[in-house]
Amino acid sequence: MAHKKILDKEMILGCGIVALLASVSVIFAIVLYFGWDITQCDSTKMVTSFFVLAGSIWGILLCRNC
Numbered sequence: 001m002a003h004k005k006i007l008d009k010e011m012i013l014g015c016g017i018v019a020l021l022a023s024v025s026v027i028f029a030i031v032l033y034f035g036w037d038i039t040q041c042d043s044t045k046m047v048t049s050f051f052v053l054a055g056s057i058w059g060i061l062l063c064r065n066c
Helices: 008-034 041-063
Strands: none
Touching: 008 041
Protein backbone atom coordinates (compact mmCIF):
# COMPACT_ATOMS: atom_id res chain seq x y z
CA MET A 1 0.00 0.00 0.00
CA ALA A 2 1.44 3.37 -1.00
CA HIS A 3 1.90 5.91 1.72
CA LYS A 4 1.17 9.49 0.81
CA LYS A 5 3.72 12.05 1.97
CA ILE A 6 2.38 15.09 3.74
CA LEU A 7 3.99 18.39 2.79
CA ASP A 8 4.92 20.34 5.88
CA LYS A 9 5.62 24.05 6.14
CA GLU A 10 9.38 23.58 5.99
CA MET A 11 9.16 21.59 2.75
CA ILE A 12 6.89 24.18 1.11
CA LEU A 13 9.08 27.09 2.23
CA GLY A 14 12.28 25.29 1.24
CA CYS A 15 10.94 24.51 -2.22
CA GLY A 16 9.86 28.14 -2.60
CA ILE A 17 13.30 29.45 -1.69
CA VAL A 18 15.00 27.02 -4.06
CA ALA A 19 12.59 28.01 -6.84
CA LEU A 20 13.28 31.74 -6.32
CA LEU A 21 17.03 31.23 -6.33
CA ALA A 22 16.89 28.98 -9.39
CA SER A 23 14.76 31.43 -11.35
CA VAL A 24 17.08 34.34 -10.50
CA SER A 25 20.08 32.34 -11.65
CA VAL A 26 18.37 31.24 -14.88
CA ILE A 27 17.35 34.81 -15.75
CA PHE A 28 20.83 36.17 -15.01
CA ALA A 29 22.42 33.34 -17.01
CA ILE A 30 20.22 34.17 -20.02
CA VAL A 31 21.00 37.90 -19.72
CA LEU A 32 24.73 37.23 -19.46
CA TYR A 33 24.72 34.65 -22.26
CA PHE A 34 23.14 37.02 -24.74
CA GLY A 35 25.14 40.00 -23.48
CA TRP A 36 22.13 42.16 -22.72
CA ASP A 37 22.36 45.18 -20.45
CA ILE A 38 20.03 44.36 -17.57
CA THR A 39 19.29 48.05 -16.94
CA GLN A 40 17.98 48.39 -20.49
CA CYS A 41 15.62 45.40 -20.25
CA ASP A 42 11.90 45.99 -19.82
CA SER A 43 11.26 45.63 -16.08
CA THR A 44 7.69 44.41 -16.52
CA LYS A 45 8.78 41.54 -18.76
CA MET A 46 11.67 40.67 -16.48
CA VAL A 47 9.49 40.54 -13.35
CA THR A 48 6.79 38.59 -15.17
CA SER A 49 9.25 36.04 -16.51
CA PHE A 50 10.85 35.76 -13.06
CA PHE A 51 7.56 34.98 -11.32
CA VAL A 52 6.33 32.62 -14.04
CA LEU A 53 9.60 30.72 -13.91
CA ALA A 54 9.68 30.68 -10.10
CA GLY A 55 6.08 29.48 -9.91
CA SER A 56 6.71 26.74 -12.43
CA ILE A 57 9.83 25.51 -10.64
CA TRP A 58 8.05 25.66 -7.29
CA GLY A 59 5.11 23.66 -8.61
CA ILE A 60 7.40 21.03 -10.11
CA LEU A 61 9.36 20.71 -6.86
CA LEU A 62 6.21 20.36 -4.79
CA CYS A 63 4.71 17.77 -7.13
CA ARG A 64 7.93 15.75 -7.15
CA ASN A 65 7.99 15.67 -3.34
CA CYS A 66 4.40 14.50 -2.86
